[in-house]
Amino acid sequence: MVIIRDEFSIINSITPSSLKNKDVLVGIGDDAAVINSPKHLIVCVDTMVEEIHFTKQTMGLEDIGYKSLAINVSDIAAMGGKPLYYLVSISIPNAWSDEEIQSIYKGMEQCASLYQMDLIGGETVSTRGPLTIAVTALGKMESGRFTKRSNAKAGDIIFVTGSLGDSAGGLDILLNDYIKHTDDHSYLIKKHQRPTPKVDLGLQLAKINRVSLNDISDGLSSELYEIAEASSVSMMIEEEAIPMSTSLKNLYGKDQSLQYALTGGEDFELLGTMPSEDFHQLQQLTEQKGWSITQIGEVILQEDKPEVFLVKKNNPILLTKGGYNHFSEER
Amino acid sequence: MVIIRDEFSIINSITPSSLKNKDVLVGIGDDAAVINSPKHLIVCVDTMVEEIHFTKQTMGLEDIGYKSLAINVSDIAAMGGKPLYYLVSISIPNAWSDEEIQSIYKGMEQCASLYQMDLIGGETVSTRGPLTIAVTALGKMESGRFTKRSNAKAGDIIFVTGSLGDSAGGLDILLNDYIKHTDDHSYLIKKHQRPTPKVDLGLQLAKINRVSLNDISDGLSSELYEIAEASSVSMMIEEEAIPMSTSLKNLYGKDQSLQYALTGGEDFELLGTMPSEDFHQLQQLTEQKGWSITQIGEVILQEDKPEVFLVKKNNPILLTKGGYNHFSEER
Structure with a gap:
């Protein structure tokens, strides 16, 4: 019943000739x-x-390949950690060639190089369905402090890194085959295809007490609600404060850009809360380093039934997990 | 583009109410x-x-569910390790109900209970293809000794645990809908559906020097060739020594049973080599514990182009990775 592609030829071609971390005792090629x-x-x-x-x-x-690893690196960044290793389980349809699979691994290695990560294991299996890549990433916590979703408290400021909505804009361009690509198009496409997980910023944020x-x-x-629910707090964010790129606003205008920022997803920026005094202290460092971090609102109340409000032209509107003018289409 | 099932209701239903290992600092529910x-x-x-x-x-x-975790536990057993934690990535087609998915998680938990493992993370995603379950397992090495495939040396004995071929026999029964099921049928079916990874034996074997x-x-x-190639050795095994269950031989006869043992796979027993003096010492303990471990042959030569021979009625026949009378159908 089992259809097996020549796993060894792929494994041989992807096994790195040297390791970046000396702490790999047994790497690819054993159980x-x-x-x-x-x-x-x-x-x-x-x-x-x-x-x-x-x-x-x-x-x-x-x-x-790049993005399948990057989304895991982003999870480690959100725990304030430093990524170290990864393993890959890839389910391959017959129609995909070995060369295509190797290109995917090449993309993973490009991401791994940025963060000094080593591929230490995994497997390839056949599938009669779509290509499916499950990546396991391992990292270390350096600070000893947990950047948990449940750490938010009333009075904290809410911040995000970078700009939001770009990835959704890039995806729209890719799906709709725009004839002419300006620099704005290319910028958004790159943000969708090659997101940059915020590892250094995450490591810095993990030094803050809470x-x-x-x-x-x-x-x-959706991400605001995850923190609000885990912490049992309500939140208020300001429309005008949400950082959005000039490219996004040029191509999509204010309303659509806001939609993308609120519900598009896949930006792989960091969102969080901290005491305002810590935020002010941090700003000197972030300016020095050239890191982009923006206050977008405040944690307003400690309560059992958390709500998140968007202040739009001085009016607070209740957000849902799926945005502000419709209920989520998720099931 | 992303279709999302209500991930949270599944996550809530599978999140364990208590953890077996006190070393889980952040479990399910964060990044x-x-x-x-x-x-x-x-x-x-x-x-x-x-x-x-x-x-x-x-x-x-x-x-x-049980087997998707068991096959990972078996990999840890083959490293002489003790399993501790697991994470699950499950890609779910629309046709599968939440209840079916929960039954799969229940099966995983049944396996996890046998080995005191904790579910610490993972995710559910949608797929337009077949159900796909990628399990990541974490364990610890207790002995500090590596049971690597490359450890075999000329003069070592070759051993296997348990009996071989049962899983392939069970699969054949399941695929061919036999009308009458005897105890022999049930035994083989259970060996296919609920293999028992040999963790205790693996831990014991890891105490041996090499x-x-x-x-x-x-x-x-195929597994013999993996060790032979990793160690650059040739091997000789005896047909008569390969342990096969009475149920398998009753239902399939000698020749088909041997085929299943050599090429069927999914037995999740352990195969290995060690110096013969260590094997003799070990036998007292295995008898005491009721563990099944059988010598099936010897490592005969150190060489660059490894070969594995099956002695059949005093004649050594060259095995291929796919068995002895045909080349592998694998590509």
């Missing part, structure tokens, strides 16, 4: 990997499925 | 898990895909 582990180990799994998270139209082969942190994979509204 | 890690951490990923590794005909829902170890997922021939 399991063994590492000299950091004391506080972070571990997460994130999966990309063809036709659900990407198509060959929206992502180049190397982009698919910070809650999420990475923005599902859109700002 | 990533954080553990107080053992010094030598073992990590592996193994995936089961519907229509490739199972169908609803061959496996009950809980069996699917042992090579593999778990038998792809069939004896």
Whole structure:
């Protein structure tokens, strides 16, 4: 019943000739990997499925690989951790060639190089369905402080890194085959295909005594609710404060850009809360480093039934997880 | 583009109310898990895909869950490790109900209970393809000794645990809908649906100074070649010594049973090599514990181009990875 592609030829072609971390005791090629582990180990799994998270139209082969690792690195960044290792389970349809699969691994390695990560294991299996890549990433907590979703308290400021909505704009461009590509188009496409997880910023944020942190994979509204619910707090954010790129606003105007920021997702920026005095102290450093971090609102109340409000022209509007003018289409 | 099932209701229903290991610092429900890690951490990923590794005909829902974790536990056993934690990435087609998915998680928990493992993370995603379950398992090495495939040396004995071929026999029964089920049928079916990874035996074997170890997922021939190639040695095994269950021989006769043992796979027993003096010492303990471990041959030569021979009626026959009378159908 089992259809097996020549796993060894792929494994040989992707096995790195040298390792970046000296703490890999047994790497690719045995039943399991063994590492000299950091004391506080972070571990997460994130999966990309063809036709659900990407198509060959929206992502180049190397982009698919790059992003499948980047979304995991982003989870580690949201725990204030430093990424170290990754393992890959890839389910391959017959129609995909070995060369295409190798391009995907090449893209993963491009992401891994940025963060000094080593590929230490995984497997390839056949599937009669779409290409499916499940990546497991391991990292270490350096600060000993947990940047948990449940850390928010009334009075905290709410912040995000970078700009929001770009990835959704890029996806729209890719799906709609715009004839002419300006620099604005290219910028948004790159933000969709090659997001940059905010590892250095996450490591810095984890030094603060109490910070809650999420990475923005599902859109700002949804991520705000995750923190609000885990912390039992309500929140208020300001429309005018939400950072959006000039490229996004040029191409999509104010309303659509806001929609993308609130519900588009896949920006892989960091969202969180911290005491305002810590935020003011942090700003000197972020200016020095050139990091983009913006206050977008405040945690307003401690309560059992958390709500998130968007202040739009001085009117607070109740947000849902799926945005502000419709209920979520998620089931 | 993203279709999302209500991930939270599934996550809530599978989140354990208590943890078996006190070293879970952040469990399910944040961007990533954080553990107080053992010094030598073992990590592996193994995936089961519907229509490739199972169908609803061959496996009950809980069996699917049980086995998707068991195959990972078996990898940890083959590293001489103790399993501790697991994470699950499950890609779910629309046709599968939440209740079915919960039954799969229930089966995983049944396996996890046997080995005192905790579910610490993962995610559910939608797919337009078959159900796909990628499990990441973490464990610890207790002995500090590596049971690597490359540890075999000329003069070592070759051993296997348990009996081989049962899983392939069970699969044949399931695929062919035998009308009457005897105890022999039930025994083989159970061996296919609920394999028992040999964790205690693996932990014991890791105490030996030098042992090579593999778990038998792809069939004896293929696994022997993995050790032979990793160690640059040739091997000789005896047909008569290969342990096969009475149930298998009753139902399939000698020749077909041998075929299943050599190429059937999915037995998840352990295969390995060690110095013969260590094997003799070990036998007292295995008898005492009731563990089944059988010498099936010897490592005969150190050489660059490894070969594995099966002695059949005093004639050595060259095995291929796919068995002895045909070349592998794998590509």
